[in-house]
Amino acid sequence: MTGMIRPARPGDLDEICRIEEASFSVPWKRSDYEALIGLEDAVFLVICGGGGATDEAVLGYGCIRQAADEGDLLSIAVREDLRGTGCGTRLLDALLSGAEAKGTERVFLEVRESNLPAIRMYEKAGFEKVGVRKRYYTCPAEDALLMRRVGEERGDVRNGI
Numbered sequence: 163m164t165g166m167i168r169p170a171r172p173g174d175l176d177e178i179c180r181i182e183e184a185s186f187s188v189p190w191k192r193s194d195y196e197a198l199i200g201l202e203d204a205v206f207l208v209i210c211g212g213g214g215a216t217d218e219a220v221l222g223y224g225c226i227r228q229a230a231d232e233g234d235l236l237s238i239a240v241r242e243d244l245r246g247t248g249c250g251t252r253l254l255d256a257l258l259s260g261a262e263a264k265g266t267e268r269v270f271l272e273v274r275e276s277n278l279p280a281i282r283m284y285e286k287a288g289f290e291k292v293g294v295r296k297r298y299y300t301c302p303a304e305d306a307l308l309m310r311r312v313g314e315e316r317g318d319v320r321n322g323i
Contacts (some may be wrong), residue, residue, distance in 0.1 A: 163260060165209045165210055165211035165252070166209070166210050166211060167207055167208070167209050167210075167241055167252065167253060167256045169206060169208075169307075170195075170198070170199055170207060170208045170223060171199065171208075171299075172196070172199060174208050174220050174223070175192055175195055175196060175199075177208075177219070177220035178195055178208070178220060178223045179192050179195070181220070181222065181223065181239050181240070181279070182195075182223075182226060182237070182239060184241075184242055185239040185242070186239070187299075187301040187302070188299075189300065190219050190237065192259075193273050195225075195305055198225055198227070199204060203227060203228045203229070203264075204225055204226065204227045204228065204236065205225065205226045205228075205233075205241070205257050205260035205261050205264065206219075206223070206225040207223065207225075207251050207253060207256055207257055207260065208220045208221075208223045209221045209222045209223075209240070209249055209252060209256075209303055210224065211278065215225040219279055221241055221249055222238070222239060222240030222244065222246055222249055222250060222253050223237070223238070223240060223253075224229075224233055224237060224239070224240075224253050224254065224257045224313075225237055225240035226258075226260070226261045226266070226269060228261060228264055228265075228266050231265055231267040231268065231269070232266065232268045232269070232270065233266040233268070233269040233270070234263045234269070234270050234271070235269055235270070235271035237259070238250065238253060238254060238257070240253065245279065247312055250274060250280075250283055251283055251286070252278050254283065254287055255287065256269065257267070258311070263306075267297070267312065268311065268312045269289075269310070269311045270308065270309070270310050271284065271289065271305060271308075271309050272295060272298055272305075272306035272307070272308055272309075273307050273309060274299055274306060275294075275304055275305045275306065275307055276304060279310075280320060281307065284311075287311065288311045289309040289310065289311045290309060290310060290311070291309055292306050292308050292309060292310045293307075293308035294306070294307060294308065298323065
């Protein structure tokens with residue numbers, strides 16, 4: 163999967179919100195994403211390409227928010243027609259690299275217990291299951307797996323953050 167990865171900009175928000183609404187049963191509001199753009203403690207990226215007349219069409223987005231040396235993967239999603247193409251993996255790798263550059267040593271995330279493709283992607287990126295958040299999700303109600311990625315040695319994105 164090709165595509166350019168870059169920081170999210172205000173002009174991307176319409177497409178980000180469309181992808182968000184198509185991906186999640188309880189989508190975030192536009193204002194939630196507006197608040198993340200340009201934050202010093204956030205890595206908020208989009209993957210773009212293949213937009214017909216322009217290569218700026220947003221294909222997916224993701225955001226990690228940092229607190230001290232820990233990060234929280236707030237959201238990551240790609241257009242439904244691009245799932246399984248490697249687009250999400252490229253985006254996740256870029257997010258983790260960006261977080262590492264800001265000094266993040268551990269990244270946490272929650273994922274629906276039934277979202278096996280996402281769980282497999284996270285495990286390939288070095289995340290491990292560390293807990294369960296009971297009834298974390300609504301519409302439908304479902305437990306979340308809590309996952310964490312911790313690096314053993316700094317500087318090797320594949321082996322850890």
